[in-house]
Amino acid sequence: MLKRAAKAAGSFTGPRRGAARRLAAVAALALASAGCAAQEAPARAGGGAAPGARAAPGPATAPGAGAAAEQLFREAESLASRRRVIGVQLFVLDEAAEAGAAGERAEARRAALEAEAARVLTRTVAAYAALVDAPALRAAKQRPPALLELALTLQDSGDLRGAEARLRQLALEHPASREAPEAHLALANLAFAAGRLDEAVGACDGALGGVAGAALRKRALYVKSWSLRGLGGRDAVEEALEALRAIVRLGPAPAGSIEATIDEVAERELVELYAAHGDLARARAFFAGAGERAGPRLLGEVEARAAQRRRPEPLDRPAL
DSSP, X not given: OTTOOOOOSSOOOSTTHHHHHHHHHHHHHHHHHTTHHHHHHHHHOXXXXXXXXXXXXXXXXXXXXXXXXHHHHHHHHXXXXXXXXXXXXXXXXXXXXXXXXXXTTHHHHHHHHHHHHHHHHHHHHHHHHHHHTOGGGTTOTTHHHHHHHHHHHHHHTTOHHHHHHHHHHHHHHOTTSTTHHHHHHHHHHHHHHTTOHHHHHHHHHHHHTSSOOHHHHHHHHHHHHHHXXXXXXXXXXXXXXXXXXXXXXXXXXXXXXXXHHHHHHHHHHHHHHHHHHSOGGGHHHHHHTTOTTTHHHHHHHHHHHHHHHHSOOOOOOOXX
């Protein structure tokens, strides 16, 4: 789960091309079904900003700055949407090829789409960068979401160093934005994938310290629990247990969501980890902190495992 980094709609070469397209297609279809396009305008409209690099967000607006930011953001979002459509089209071509139903011109069509995807990727990065790097637009409301989308686009394209730099820029320059927790979590995922576990834990704490909702908190807590387990040591394991318990305490996520899968896995891992490393004398108090819904059930599972371990092994039947 932790290694499901978003693959590029523009990264269409290599042995993982088909899997990348599938993920891009599923993501695009999920966005469409959730009505993200319909929510885009009211969520991101506006964007007044005081001019100058040191300007703080406020009601003052430089002449034309709000309109300029909105235009750049809409252009970038339109290009990003086109990339998702191309991803779906390539996915359909791959499915047809696997089913043996690809036409004679399928390869030519694929090559044309891949070339268009590369061009659109370049234009998408440039459009987002034009907004976030403009000194007069530093306080624009569209800047934090544009920085996040720029970072994710760079990550999709394989430029992890560039993505990390933009994520850090977002977290540093817009710490109170609603995109900041997402930036911290994305940094945690990159650090975890690179084996920088201490850094991953710190980034998770950054995500959890903001105004993140339950869904993002669950994802951050789960990455944190695995990072701590990777670090090892009694203190780290205890913190990992607390992170898993915090996921359970947040309550169930909507069925079918990624967070619902995290709920299921976190409960199982919490029982396994506590049975292996926890203090059984403190188990009742510990699982009381998991809430009335799941705490007693998980405590019962841990106690059952402990009883099974204390049960003596059966004697071998003597050979006659």
